Amino acid sequence: MTEAWVSLFSGGKDSSWALYRALETDLPVERLLTVHPDDGSYMYHVPETRLARLAAESIGIELVEVDPDEAGRGIEESGARGDAELEPLERALGDLGADLDLAGVTAGAVESEFQTSRIQGMCDRLGIELFAPLWGRDPRDLADAMLDAGFEIRVVQVAARGLDESWLGRVLDEEAFDELRTLHEEYGVHVLGEGGEFETLVTDGPHMARPIEFDYETEWDGTRGRLRVTDAWLGE
Incomplete structure (x- = not known):
């Protein structure tokens, strides 16, 4: 084999x-x-x-x-x-x-x-x-590498001080990672959400032939929340 x-x-x-x-x-x-x-x-x-x-x-x-x-x-x-x-x-x-x-x-x-x-x-x-190619790497360097490679990353869950409902469904682009770096300085939020502060879904990237598209509803309890995907499919 x-x-x-x-x-x-x-x-x-x-x-x-x-x-x-x-x-x-x-x-x-x-x-x-x-x-x-x-x-x-x-x-x-x-x-x-x-x-x-x-x-x-x-x-x-x-x-x-x-x-x-x-x-x-x-x-x-x-x-x-x-x-x-x-x-x-x-x-x-x-x-x-x-x-x-x-x-x-x-x-x-x-x-x-x-x-x-x-x-x-x-x-x-x-x-x-x-x-484990991420192990020990600088989080911001990793974020930049993901964006440079063409990853499209969506936030599907947040559970940290400083991350409000507006982050749910947000695409993590350069501006978003800059905001996360500021939130790290203010509240200690990890730039990549390593401690469970937020979770993500990669919807497109160079390793994918077609993007993931989806419809969703949001759940928010005042301090944390998540997306509930109601339908999902591969786009063109």
Whole structure:
């Protein structure tokens, strides 16, 4: 069997950038793997992961989807919950390893030691490599690289002081990232939302044949909110 890589993929900007960089460096990515977590997950991007199906179709790589099981539910301690949440992902990769000569996975972590250490431990147990091209990079440099590459990034959830309802559905362009840098100075908001301050969806990019388009409603409780996608399709 030919060596193969799997991209841990949510459809958000960070996992999409890790996939894009893997493809740019000629890593043979044979599968995308999306975990659909429960709200409040400690390990995974949560909102609108079902749109990963459209992204995978546009990218042209087969998608494997993992629905949440009972792992992690009811566990309050963050480390134990993170470990439990990793179990369905590790099982799915083990299953893929039976069909593929699995060489490694891509991941979009920037600064989260909580996530990265667990993914690295999983890779060590499976005997595979980890490709994490965002790890340790300057957030603003990464934002500029994404824009320069032609990524179209939409905000689908916000949960931080300084981010109001107007950010929901907003395209993250140069002006938006300048505002996020100001919000970082004022409130500590991470420029890439690494601490869960906001979540995103990549709707177009150089690795995609067709853009994702969608209709949505917004939910806002006064301090945080999200988009609820009501319909989605691939554009021309």
